[in-house]
Amino acid sequence: MKMNLLALSRSIHPKDNKNTVGMAAIPLTGFSKVTIPLNMQIGPGCEAIVAKGDQVEIGQPLGKPIGPWSVPVHASVSGQVASISEEILSDGSHAEYVTIIPDGLDTVSPLVKPPQIETKEDFIKAIRDSGLVGLGGAAFPTHVKLDPPADRPVDTLVVNAAECEPYITSDCLICNNGAPEVVEGILATCKWVGFDRVIIGIEDNKMESAKALKAAARAVKDDPRWPRDGISVKVLKTAYPTGAEKVLIRLLNGRIVPEGGLPCDIGVVVHNVSTLHFLARYLKTGMPLVTKVITLDGSAVATPGNFEVPMGAMIEEVIEKAGGTKTTPGKIIMGGPMMGIAVDDMTRPIVKHNNAILIFDEKEAELPEESACILCGRCIRACPMRLLPMSIDKAARGLDVKELNARHVQTCIECGSCSYVCPAKRYLVQNIRNGKALVEAAAASTEKGGKS
Numbered sequence: 177m178k179m180n181l182l183a184l185s186r187s188i189h190p191k192d193n194k195n196t197v198g199m200a201a202i203p204l205t206g207f208s209k210v211t212i213p214l215n216m217q218i219g220p221g222c223e224a225i226v227a228k229g230d231q232v233e234i235g236q237p238l239g240k241p242i243g244p245w246s247v248p249v250h251a252s253v254s255g256q257v258a259s260i261s262e263e264i265l266s267d268g269s270h271a272e273y274v275t276i277i278p279d280g281l282d283t284v285s286p287l288v289k290p291p292q293i294e295t296k297e298d299f300i301k302a303i304r305d306s307g308l309v310g311l312g313g314a315a316f317p318t319h320v321k322l323d324p325p326a327d328r329p330v331d332t333l334v335v336n337a338a339e340c341e342p343y344i345t346s347d348c349l350i351c352n353n354g355a356p357e358v359v360e361g362i363l364a365t366c367k368w369v370g371f372d373r374v375i376i377g378i379e380d381n382k383m384e385s386a387k388a389l390k391a392a393a394r395a396v397k398d399d400p401r402w403p404r405d406g407i408s409v410k411v412l413k414t415a416y417p418t419g420a421e422k423v424l425i426r427l428l429n430g431r432i433v434p435e436g437g438l439p440c441d442i443g444v445v446v447h448n449v450s451t452l453h454f455l456a457r458y459l460k461t462g463m464p465l466v467t468k469v470i471t472l473d474g475s476a477v478a479t480p481g482n483f484e485v486p487m488g489a490m491i492e493e494v495i496e497k498a499g500g501t502k503t504t505p506g507k508i509i510m511g512g513p514m515m516g517i518a519v520d521d522m523t524r525p526i527v528k529h530n531n532a533i534l535i536f537d538e539k540e541a542e543l544p545e546e547s548a549c550i551l552c553g554r555c556i557r558a559c560p561m562r563l564l565p566m567s568i569d570k571a572a573r574g575l576d577v578k579e580l581n582a583r584h585v586q587t588c589i590e591c592g593s594c595s596y597v598c599p600a601k602r603y604l605v606q607n608i609r610n611g612k613a614l615v616e617a618a619a620a621s622t623e624k625g626g627k628s
């Protein structure tokens with residue numbers, strides 16, 4: 177039975193800790209090496225087209241796509257390829273890494289030039305060639321989003337400027353300093369994909385950004401690419417998880433993504449502001465996705481700030497160049513504190529969808545002890561997807577695939593709101609993730625059995 181996902185507006189209010197708001201992005205350079213994964217996206221990545229010993233230049237492709245969803249990966253520094261190796265990632269999966277020792281010359285590849293675009297196909301190809309994936313954290317390939325199947329026409333572009341995760345301010349920075357480029361990215365997308373309307377969603381704790389986006393949109397309202405129903409900026413009440421794709425769509429235009437479906441099923445495409453900002457720059461310069469603006473913050477960071485770093489830079493070197501730590505790190509998170517991923521190794525590289533590194537001291541990193549569920553229902557009231565987190569948790573612990581399916585485990589967006597509010601400190605989201613993996617494994621095994 178399909179679930180009716182009504183009232184996706186339940187939310188929580190964690191302290192926003194936007195300590196770095198208004199801080200300009202400081203470029204960090206002079207890294208001793210960069211280690212660039214050939215898969216930094218949802219779906220299969222690339223296969224290497226360079227070999228150990230090759231000289232490479234900034235913007236030169238290192239890997240070629242191996243499937244329709246794959247996007248290329250490019251060198252973020254000039255230098256020599258030191259190795260191509262297989263590494264195990266934090267989540268246990270494997271990926272091929274290209275390690276480059278920079279020569280310090282920052283030579284840009286002659287392949288870097290603005291794309292020539294005359295048709296929608298040229299536009300989609302250019303977006304793919306740029307290596308662009310969703311920069312808000314999902315890493316969904318942008319060219320796939322912009323070219324939905326013919327039976328699912330899209331009319332609305334939702335621009336996600338909510339940045340509802342605590343600490344992170346990199347999108348806010350892009351809106352404050354680069355709103356005209358965000359709007360240029362929107363107009364280019366409207367021209368080639370043909371949206372009727374664009375709605376930018378932003379929270380009311382970023383009014384300066386909202387003003388900048390409104391002014392940038394007003395300035396181009398006579399542009400021939402202006403969508404039929406216009407570009408509007410909607411200011412939403414600050415709450416978590418406003419920026420989760422399905423929640424944002426519901427809040428901005430009332431449409432509900434069906435269970436197991438995608439926004440294009442209801443005529444919507446969602447892009448993050450940083451994705452559109454990059455897109456505009458790429459169309460102008462042809463420089464593919466080789467750097468990322470990240471927020472560095474947390475109780476163990478000596479000098480929190482926003483930094484622009486080359487793709488593949490090691491976390492430990494980024495931290496060192498940004499001012500180091502002021503106490504022993506207890507926990508390092510890639511992304512925000514609610515949905516980010518804990519990093520097991522400081523030599524992990526910065527990747528395309530990484531928008532923050534948060535480092536907390538040992539005290540803050542202590543895991544609270546779980547106690548028994550007291551059936552208070554707070555997790556239910558906090559869940560934006562109207563799930564029963566404590567029931568899913570129980571089913572996941574009991575390895576009960578049938579019950580997990582009955583409780584719609586795959587509808588969970590892993591926002592962490594249930595864990596945040598639970599007075600018993602139950603490890604809800606961790607168990608829900610395990611439950612999802614169980615359901616996927618059971619489905620894969622059924623499919624395999626059916627084919628044999």
Ligand code: SF4
Pocket residue numbers: 548549550551552553554555556565566597598599600601602604
């Ligand atoms: S919030 Fe925690 S204690 Fe309350 S019902 Fe949910 S799991 Fe149980």
Ligand code: SF4
Pocket residue numbers: 558559560561562563564565587588589590591592593594595604605608
């Ligand atoms: S993590 Fe999943 S179950 Fe928990 S509140 Fe978020 S959507 Fe609901």
